[in-house]
Amino acid sequence: MSLSSLSALRTEIFHYIDAHQSDFIENLKEWVAVESDSVQPDLRKEVIRMMSLAAARLAALGATVNSLLNGQHLPLPPVILGELGKDPQNLTICFYGHVDVQPAKKEDGWKTDPFTLTEINGNLYGRGATDNKGPVLAWINAVGTFRALKRAMPVNFKFVIEGMEEAGSLGLEKLLEEEKQGFFSDVDYIVISDNLWLSKKKPALIYGTRGNACFCVEVEGGDKDLHSGTFGGIIHEPLTDLIALLDSLVDPTGHIQIPGIYDAVAVLTDEEKKLYESIEYDIEEHKNNSGVKKLLYSTKEEILLHLWRYPSLSIHGIEGAFHEPGIKTVIPAKVIGKFSIRQVPNMDLSDVHQRVVDHLENVFAKRNSPNKLKVSMPLGAQPWVADVNDPLYKAAKRAIKTVFGEDPDFIRDGSTIPIARIFQTITQKRVIMFPIGAADDGEHSQNEKISRFNYIEGTKVFAAFFLEIAKLRGQSHETSNPGTNN
Ligand SMILES: [Zn+2]
Secondary structure, rough: OOOHHHHHHHHHHHHHHHOOHHEEEEEEEEHHOOOOOOHHHHHHHHHHHHHHHHHHHHHHHOOOOEEEEOOOOOOOEEEEEEEEOOOOOEEEEEEEEEEEOOOOOOHOOOOOOOOOEEEEEEEEEEEOOOOOOOHHHHHHHHHHHHHOOOOOOOOOOEEEEEHHHHHOOOHHHHHHHHOOOOOOOOOOOOEEEOOOOOOOOEEEEEEEEOEEEEEEEEEHHHHEEEEEHOOOOOOOOOHHHHHHHOOOEEEEOOEEEOOOOOOOOOOHHHHHHHHOOOOOHHHHHHHHHHHOOOOOOOOOHHHHHHOOOOOOEEEEEEEEOOOOOOOOOOOOOOEEEEEEEEOOOOHHHHHHHHHHHHHHHHHHHOOOOOOOOEEEEEEEEEEEEEEOHHHHHHHHHHHHHHHHOOEEEEEOOOOHHHHHHHHHHHOEEEEEEEEOOOOOOOOOOOOOEEEEEHHHHHHHHHHHHHHHHHHHOOOOOOOOOOOOOO
């Protein structure tokens, strides 16, 4: 397609989307009205009803829809696999989204009924508006616009829509494993739009998330709690041992003290460092949200680097220690410290585990304590990172520039969001996190919203993205291996 006909097509599409704003908002209203809360079992039937609404909407686009049930005992909602277009000349994008929501009640402090989409000052309030019904519909409406205008589909579409995301995506991983040679075999790119921008105004693309390794360190003395009047001063106290162990983990500057723990951390390149300069981020606001007086770092770059691409260690609690108000002169017999390390590329979980065990055993040995030490890692999730120079990211960046008139921030997330990692590892496809919601959308909280602007411009940005992906046709899209860059 020539440049001028492409821009004419884009204009026509954007015009159509603008002209159909109220229809698109109506669609969202219909979806928000379903209390598809996957957390509370008694609402499971609503999730299942929501899945059939989503399946029907895909079918209305002309997509082939397969609702895969899994889980024989629990009434799990199906995962929808949709497919639209099979042109071998086209690239295939698979969109992932979820239509279940977090619980919400008016009494929790909502200004409006959480299940009645309500527009106030350009914001559309309702549970699921931004997480994730709005973005799923924006994508569907973008596809539908090509249909409505009787335009050829620029790409082949696949859809994975689930209804158990807020309850830990039960069964999804297994389904991806089963379908990697089937449904996913001809997919080129996977798009997840289930996050937010870092800013209220500036668009962003997300290319990484930290992993998490959770540890328990247990120190056991005798088989019962003791009285400090009877035994204080003559025994090695488990809690004293544990506090020394916990204290050895991280220094006052936030630096992790476990030998070799930073060895595998990917080196910060100049190119990567540059990405941080233009990011729109309000340190004061983040600080105020935390309620603390001072952060460990003072510049935006240092703060974001330490949130996203360096590991951190947090101590969460001590099980078995006396924690109620008042005084109790007890010597607890067994205490368990809980801490976790948010790990980053290229830290390896088993290596982290081993280093933590070695370090704690070493510190413990120096104490000459007769108590029993046990270190375990009950939970470990890998970090995820994608290559921002991949054509997929460049296409998304151009689409954002077209619609919003500025380049996106390339951001990561300091928390652990397994979905991108799972898709990338299992399917071995390129994955992008392409949010359309703003930083203040309040996912999971009271008064969740998406603005009309973000919802409608988000629909446009997806449509523009399809056209950008179509331009990649014929280019070598096998250049980078998603498995090797993290
Ligand atoms: Zn979500």
